[in-house]
Amino acid sequence: MSLHRGGVADRVHYSTPLTLLLLVASITFPATAQPVLLDYAPHGEVNPFTGVVAWSTDRMPSSISMEWAFVGLSDVLPSCDAPTNLDWSSVEAALSEHAARGHQTILRPVTIGPGYGAGSYAPAGMPTRALVYDGQSFQNPRWEQSVVKSCILSFISAFALRYRTDARVAYVQMGLFGLWGEHHLDDAAAYDGRNFPSADDQAEYINTFIDGFGTGPNDISCGISWDSGQVHGPFASHPELLGRRFHIFDDSLLIRKHSSADNWRQNALPAQLRASQAAYGMGGEFYWTRCNSNGRWATIAPYDCGNDESLSDQASRLFLNYALGSPAVTSGNVQAVDVLRGSKSMGWELSATEVEIIGDANVRVSFRNTGAAPLPYQLHACLSTTRDLVEGELECLELPLLTPAAYHTLTWTLPSALPAGRDTTLFLSLEALSRLPPTFSRPLLSNAGISAQYRDLPISVMTTPPAPTPTPSPTSSSTTTVAPTTTTTGAPTPAPTTTTTSPLTTAAPTPAPTAAPTSTPPPATTTGA
Numbered sequence: 001m002s003l004h005r006g007g008v009a010d011r012v013h014y015s016t017p018l019t020l021l022l023l024v025a026s027i028t029f030p031a032t033a034q035p036v037l038l039d040y041a042p043h044g045e046v047n048p049f050t051g052v053v054a055w056s057t058d059r060m061p062s063s064i065s066m067e068w069a070f071v072g073l074s075d076v077l078p079s080c081d082a083p084t085n086l087d088w089s090s091v092e093a094a095l096s097e098h099a100a101r102g103h104q105t106i107l108r109p110v111t112i113g114p115g116y117g118a119g120s121y122a123p124a125g126m127p128t129r130a131l132v133y134d135g136q137s138f139q140n141p142r143w144e145q146s147v148v149k150s151c152i153l154s155f156i157s158a159f160a161l162r163y164r165t166d167a168r169v170a171y172v173q174m175g176l177f178g179l180w181g182e183h184h185l186d187d188a189a190a191y192d193g194r195n196f197p198s199a200d201d202q203a204e205y206i207n208t209f210i211d212g213f214g215t216g217p218n219d220i221s222c223g224i225s226w227d228s229g230q231v232h233g234p235f236a237s238h239p240e241l242l243g244r245r246f247h248i249f250d251d252s253l254l255i256r257k258h259s260s261a262d263n264w265r266q267n268a269l270p271a272q273l274r275a276s277q278a279a280y281g282m283g284g285e286f287y288w289t290r291c292n293s294n295g296r297w298a299t300i301a302p303y304d305c306g307n308d309e310s311l312s313d314q315a316s317r318l319f320l321n322y323a324l325g326s327p328a329v330t331s332g333n334v335q336a337v338d339v340l341r342g343s344k345s346m347g348w349e350l351s352a353t354e355v356e357i358i359g360d361a362n363v364r365v366s367f368r369n370t371g372a373a374p375l376p377y378q379l380h381a382c383l384s385t386t387r388d389l390v391e392g393e394l395e396c397l398e399l400p401l402l403t404p405a406a407y408h409t410l411t412w413t414l415p416s417a418l419p420a421g422r423d424t425t426l427f428l429s430l431e432a433l434s435r436l437p438p439t440f441s442r443p444l445l446s447n448a449g450i451s452a453q454y455r456d457l458p459i460s461v462m463t464t465p466p467a468p469t470p471t472p473s474p475t476s477s478s479t480t481t482v483a484p485t486t487t488t489t490g491a492p493t494p495a496p497t498t499t500t501t502s503p504l505t506t507a508a509p510t511p512a513p514t515a516a517p518t519s520t521p522p523p524a525t526t527t528g529a
Contacts, residue, residue: 035354039448048436049170049376050347052339053106055326056094060336061101063343066170068324069094071109072121073155080125080151086158095168104170110181112138126151133179133188143197152176153208160212167437173249174209174224182251183225191232202234203241215245217378217401218434223247223283229273236269242276249283253323254291254314256307278319279403281373285324295328298338312345315372321347348375351446360417366409369402370446377435383412384427396431426459
């Protein structure tokens with residue numbers, strides 16, 4: 001494999017999905033130097049997996065990174081009598097359309113979607129009963145019948161098998177149950193195991209989703225409605241689910257008294273669900289009336305839809321990575337600059353905080369998550385001495401899934417000692433693995449000095465060792481140790497984790513997310529040898 005970082009057209013040729021270069025100021029170091037602080041500066045773009053999400057639209061493409069699509073069950077699976085006869089054309093059309101605009105997609109399968117297309121999406125051969133909502137009748141699966149369960153499980157497995165490694169997909173929301181796949185029926189029917197799945201069946205569906213799409217740090221993150229944390233959900237009788245990797249989404253962000261003690265979200269079960277999954281971030285949708293319907297979340301400061309908490313404050317409190325902003329975006333009620341501001345108030349943001357040269361062959365870089373939410377997928381930081389690389393010259397170390405305000409420090413041992421008495425240029429990069437398509441081209445780091453042409457700035461170093469030192473042997477592996485930190489209120493406390501990878505390795509153990517500190521600590525030291 002060859003990696004070339006020369007001109008714009010052929011700056012990067014790679015077999016891994018993405019190489020993005022880290023921006024670091026040119027600095028000259030003595031043999032052992034004090035850390036040099038790097039300046040933070042937002043890059044002005046929307047980070048992948050974050051921000052305002054729109055229904056399919058060609059409006060304001062630079063203000064969003066994701067679009068959203070329902071997956072009607074019967075559109076893909078016409079009949080439960082032929083569970084292997086699947087038609088993915090509607091899903092493929094949405095993914096291709098969104099990818100052509102440089103966007104990834106959030107997919108949610110549904111059986112009932114009032115106001116969307118047919119409204120009822122039960123396949124032929126699936127027993128149903130009428131469910132009346134807002135004066136209209138919809139065909140709700142008879143969830144107590146075994147044919148419904150087997151048909152749904154067959155679909156979930158096929159869905160995961162087809163799209164598990166598809167970089168066009170940012171997230172999958174575990175829908176299918178209730179109105180719009182949001183795990184609630186409102187007052188339309190009772191949660192009796194007939195109109196809605198039993199807790200045992202819900203647990204089986206959830207496990208099938210998560211196992212199908214994967215549990216590793218680069219596997220698609222599945223989300224489930226926060227309503228699933230109420231008494232009709234599965235978690236009271238299946239607490240083991242709380243230890244699984246998934247995120248939650250809330251279909252009524254910015255609703256009045258969202259954070260109040262008397263809001264159902266602060267009840268014991270929903271609060272426990274959020275706390276258990278906080279390290280994986282959160283998604284959602286702005287609530288409809290006088291908020292998403294007219295775009296007030298983006299147009300009238302303080303962007304709280306007239307309620308008691310601004311979008312930026314709620315994003316920080318909830319670790320919010322994304323929020324559906326249609327119909328406001330697609331109807332033209334908001335401007336691109338307003339949507340971009342909303343997008344930038346959500347999600348993770350990664351910056352390099354300092355660089356240090358140790359001896360004549362070690363480079364240490366510290367990173368910090370300066371955003372509102374955890375990294376949902378794993379990144380690798382890579383170091384080289386040239387832009388023209390052959391396989392084996394690029395050594396990559398894992399970054400853990402940093403939560404907001406958390407630091408992590410990586411140390412590289414170079415293949416040979418830096419030459420004494422003259423400048424040497426190093427190149428530091430970030431690599432995303434399978435979660436981003438090769439065509440992705442937006443900046444990824446938030447530091448001053450980013451190059452618009454190359455998206456990098458080289459590190460110019462000079463060492464003057466006091467005495468000759470032996471040349472270190474090239475390293476064939478690197479180790480990172482996540483230092484334990486304190487946690488933000490409501491977030492789980494993960495154990496310190498040590499992970500080991502070889503350069504350019506794309507398969508890695510699942511790192512436990514690093515919890516956010518309650519105050520700003522000095523960077524924790526983490527080494528790779």
